Amino acid sequence: MSETALKSSAATAPAMLSVENLHAWYAESKVLHGINFDVREGELLTLIGRNGAGKTTTLRAIMGILQKRTGSIRINGDELIGKRTFEIARKGIAYCPEERAIFSSLSVRENLLLPPVLKPGGLTEEEVFEIFPNLLRRASSQGTKLSGGEQQMLALARILRTGSRLLLLDEPSEGLAPVVVKEIGEMILKIKARGYTVLLVEQNLRFARKVADRHVVIENGAVADILTAEEVERAPERIQSYLGV
Amino acid sequence: MTVQLLAGQLLLGLINGSFYALLSMGLAIIFGLMNVVNFAHGAQYMIGAFTAWFLLTNFGVPYWAALVIAPLIVAALAMIMERLLLRPLSNLDHLYGLLATYAIALIVEGLVRQRYGATGIPYDSPIKGGIHLGFMFLPWYRLWVVVFSIVTCVGTWFLIEKTRLGAYLRAANEMPQIVESFGINVPKMITLTYGFGAGLAALSGVLAAPIYQVSPSMGSNVMIVVFAIVVIGGMGSISGAIITGYLLGIVEGLTKIVYPEGANMVVFVFMAAALMWRPDGMMKSN
Numbered sequence A: 001m002s003e004t005a006l007k008s009s010a011a012t013a014p015a016m017l018s019v020e021n022l023h024a025w026y027a028e029s030k031v032l033h034g035i036n037f038d039v040r041e042g043e044l045l046t047l048i049g050r051n052g053a054g055k056t057t058t059l060r061a062i063m064g065i066l067q068k069r070t071g072s073i074r075i076n077g078d079e080l081i082g083k084r085t086f087e088i089a090r091k092g093i094a095y096c097p098e099e100r101a102i103f104s105s106l107s108v109r110e111n112l113l114l115p116p117v118l119k120p121g122g123l124t125e126e127e128v129f130e131i132f133p134n135l136l137r138r139a140s141s142q143g144t145k146l147s148g149g150e151q152q153m154l155a156l157a158r159i160l161r162t163g164s165r166l167l168l169l170d171e172p173s174e175g176l177a178p179v180v181v182k183e184i185g186e187m188i189l190k191i192k193a194r195g196y197t198v199l200l201v202e203q204n205l206r207f208a209r210k211v212a213d214r215h216v217v218i219e220n221g222a223v224a225d226i227l228t229a230e231e232v233e234r235a236p237e238r239i240q241s242y243l244g245v
Numbered sequence B: 001m002t003v004q005l006l007a008g009q010l011l012l013g014l015i016n017g018s019f020y021a022l023l024s025m026g027l028a029i030i031f032g033l034m035n036v037v038n039f040a041h042g043a044q045y046m047i048g049a050f051t052a053w054f055l056l057t058n059f060g061v062p063y064w065a066a067l068v069i070a071p072l073i074v075a076a077l078a079m080i081m082e083r084l085l086l087r088p089l090s091n092l093d094h095l096y097g098l099l100a101t102y103a104i105a106l107i108v109e110g111l112v113r114q115r116y117g118a119t120g121i122p123y124d125s126p127i128k129g130g131i132h133l134g135f136m137f138l139p140w141y142r143l144w145v146v147v148f149s150i151v152t153c154v155g156t157w158f159l160i161e162k163t164r165l166g167a168y169l170r171a172a173n174e175m176p177q178i179v180e181s182f183g184i185n186v187p188k189m190i191t192l193t194y195g196f197g198a199g200l201a202a203l204s205g206v207l208a209a210p211i212y213q214v215s216p217s218m219g220s221n222v223m224i225v226v227f228a229i230v231v232i233g234g235m236g237s238i239s240g241a242i243i244t245g246y247l248l249g250i251v252e253g254l255t256k257i258v259y260p261e262g263a264n265m266v267v268f269v270f271m272a273a274a275l276m277w278r279p280d281g282m283m284k285s286n
Ligand SMILES: Nc1ncnc2c1ncn2[C@@H]1O[C@H](COP(=O)(O)OP(=O)(O)OP(=O)(O)O)[C@@H](O)[C@H]1O
Pocket: A026, A029, A031, A049, A050, A051, A052, A053, A054, A055, A056, A057, A058, A098, A203
């Protein structure tokens, strides 16, 4: 299937995740002020915006890591507000955090095999290593001995086995050299081609444009704009103005 | 000194070491996952012994059944305690958990002393007889304690270091929220782990009953040494706790030969040395 075919099928697919009027707080400080967007099945949607806009907070609120939240978050119709993190994960959502969270007490292979398979339909270990061949070579190293890029790949790789079909990825390009960012981009496209639905947080517009179907611009804890990939290609200034680039 | 004396003290050291190893392993497991120094460990050990005695005198439950039942009862009580007392404190400084478990230890010990008095109550050994080794008479029961504790320690070590369940425990200690985001009910895992650690303490208590008698202070007496062992072995290190437990039991035994007055404090000398030499503990890698 070509990339455009993937994009057009995602454009008409039903919403897998819908976020409605999401408000969230860190203790007393309110960070999200009514976020609204849908992620369609098979789609790759970015949350794009400046530092401190609330992108990570949105993912943490969806995942229930941030418990103080109101509004509605539904996956395939099931409400997630009020649910605990492990219950949300069991609905088929996997989370790859900004800090990558590789366990230092575990080897690369142990890190990879740690998340339990929650549902059928995930990749096998072999299929994961096909996408990430360099992890196979380092399989017995200690997880945190890998380079930043390899740790990012490991963090992506380990959530593909679980059978979760919705992936929340927080800035996989952050802090990596341009060649590594390019590699990660290709891996994400391969993941998408496997039919995963992806909600990707990004600040790197070039990277986001290569992989995304749609972009949700977050500003000051609210949605400022929603643009399709085509709209961005036609008039990139519009999204650039939000990011100040 | 004679070979007989040496071998005899080695064996006695190994028997004490069996209890040190079991108790410090349980402490290390709890500390490793929860970062709580479980000061109630000694009380849980003592309650294990008392439960075995209580079951025997009131219901005629034999030792072998008590070896299973008492740890289960103590584990259940400990899990209730974790949910009601420790979980609400888990977001605060770990010192609060330490103080809460210490308070529980004092209360439990006080209540038992109130009810049953301070003197030791004998508990009949379930295995009679023994073997003359030439240098000493080894009761079969003590041999059973050594063998059983080694098997329990190795089995537990395997469970935690070599299985998937153990990988969850180690990972949850590093980043509980990430482990929970994989769909694992981490709070439940913590409750079960605390129950398991307390159950191990109770198991040691049942094992100890026929050797040391059953008394309210049996826990606090042994725990002072066990805390030192956990510090020497590296807080939270399972293998460190086990090996240090046996080794210091033996060192203590040998000290009785060369300098009997020092036997009670040799463990603390090691602890002070370990803290100065390697504050992280001997078994911690990197
Ligand atoms: N743990 C926290 N406690 C209090 N405030 C926080 C916390 N984490 C983030 N914030 C605040 O919430 C706001 C949104 O932060 P968030 O991490 O969601 O931004 P972001 O869009 O992911 O930014 P970045 O691109 O830098 O990762 C910021 O103002 C930040 O200062």
